Amino acid sequence: MNTADVLEEEFGRIQEAVHEVVEGLPAGDLGDRLDSGANSIAWLVWHLTRVQDGHVAEAAGLEQVWLAQGWAGRFGLPFDDTETGYGQSARQTAQVQAGAELLTGYYDAVHEQTVGFVRGLDDAALDRVVDEAWSPPVTLGVRLASVIADDLQHAGQAAFVRGALERR
Numbered sequence: 001m002n003t004a005d006v007l008e009e010e011f012g013r014i015q016e017a018v019h020e021v022v023e024g025l026p027a028g029d030l031g032d033r034l035d036s037g038a039n040s041i042a043w044l045v046w047h048l049t050r051v052q053d054g055h056v057a058e059a060a061g062l063e064q065v066w067l068a069q070g071w072a073g074r075f076g077l078p079f080d081d082t083e084t085g086y087g088q089s090a091r092q093t094a095q096v097q098a099g100a101e102l103l104t105g106y107y108d109a110v111h112e113q114t115v116g117f118v119r120g121l122d123d124a125a126l127d128r129v130v131d132e133a134w135s136p137p138v139t140l141g142v143r144l145a146s147v148i149a150d151d152l153q154h155a156g157q158a159a160f161v162r163g164a165l166e167r168r
Contacts, residue, residue: 047085
């Protein structure tokens with residue numbers, strides 16, 4: 001296995017987790033929250049996808065799938081099109097309502113762009129600095145590891161919410 005293979009495998013695991021957590025649930029359940037301050041499955045999946053889309057597109061020098069393929073319009077959220085969910089209030093997170101097909105469709109489109117990018121990477125590419133706003137500057141390898149960790153954490157949170165909802 002090489003660098004590109006490992007990255008493709010990790011992003012594939014995120015895709016599997018996203019599909020497992022949303023498939024078979026009606027939109028109402030996807031938007032349900034365990035309490036008024038909790039995140040819904042829909043918000044968690046939308047957010048993890050927006051983060052992956054934004055970070056990978058920037059690192060790859062590509063346009064975000066959210067904008068390029070019209071997903072912002074399909075979701076019709078009352079936020080700026082650049083919103084990723086970071087730092088949103090409970091009221092704002094409650095506004096993310098979407099069905100399984102919309103959530104997995106957007107994730108799959110982002111996954112396709114992500115995998116297309118990482119398939120061409122080698123070890124040397126991971127050392128390229130992609131964000132100088134931090135000390136030390138963030139390399140591509142660190143950025144991709146961060147996206148993978150964040151996405152898997154949110155997918156796990158969504159799976160927990162699904163389990164709790166199913167036991168109600």
